[in-house]
Amino acid sequence: MGDLDYGIEPTVIQRMAAEIATAQKTGVEIAIVIGGGNIFRGAGLARAGMDRVTGDYMGMLATVMNALAIQDALESLGVYARVMSALVIHQVCEDYIRRRAVRHLEKGRVVLLAAGTGNPFFTTDTAAALRAIEIGADVLLKATKVDGVYDADPLSNPDATRYDTVSFDKVLTDKLSVMDATAIVMCRDNDLPLRIFDLTRANAIVQAMSGDNIGTLVTA
16 A cells, blocks of 8 residues: 555555565565455444445455556566465456465465455455465465564554564463464464564565564464
C-alpha cells in the first residue's frame, strides 16, 4: 500500500520484488503467502455488518490481486514466479497443489501462494504456517510493520522492550502480538521457527532470507 490509503503502490511492489530477486540469487527457495488488507479486510467489514464468510472470500480474492502484482514485478526482473491459489481461478493462476509447489521451488521459481487456505475464518497468518509446514520450509518469515516482538505495544509504550528470541509458549501465555494463536500453535507443534521482521526497512527481505539475526526469532 505504501503511502496510499488503499491499493497497490508500484514503487513498494518494485522494491519488494528487487529484494526477493536478490535473495533468490543466493540459492534460497522462496514461497510467499500474501495478504490482502491493502485492498480489502473481510474481518473489518464483518464487524460493520457484512456476512463474515462473504467478507473472507472477498479478502481471499484481494490476495490473488496482490500475488499477480508481485509476479509481474518479479518477472520484469527476470525471476520466474508462479501464483498458486487455494481458490480455483484457472484464467489467472494455478491451483495450489503441494507437490507442484515443491517442484516449482526445486526448479528455482518463486512460488506466490494466494487466497489463504481457501476457507473462511482462517487468517493469512494461519495460511502461511500451514503452507510452510506442507512444503517443508526451514523457517517462516513474518514481514510486518514492526521490527520484532515486544513485551508491550511499542507505539503506545516507549519503554517496551524488544525480544531477540522468545519461545512460542511465552508468546501464547503473554498474548504477545505476533501472529494469531492458531498459527503460533501450528509452528510450535511442527518445530517450525518463526522470525518477525520489519518489511519497511531497506534490504530487510534479503537479510531475513539470508538468515541474518534481524527482528525476533520465535522458537520452541
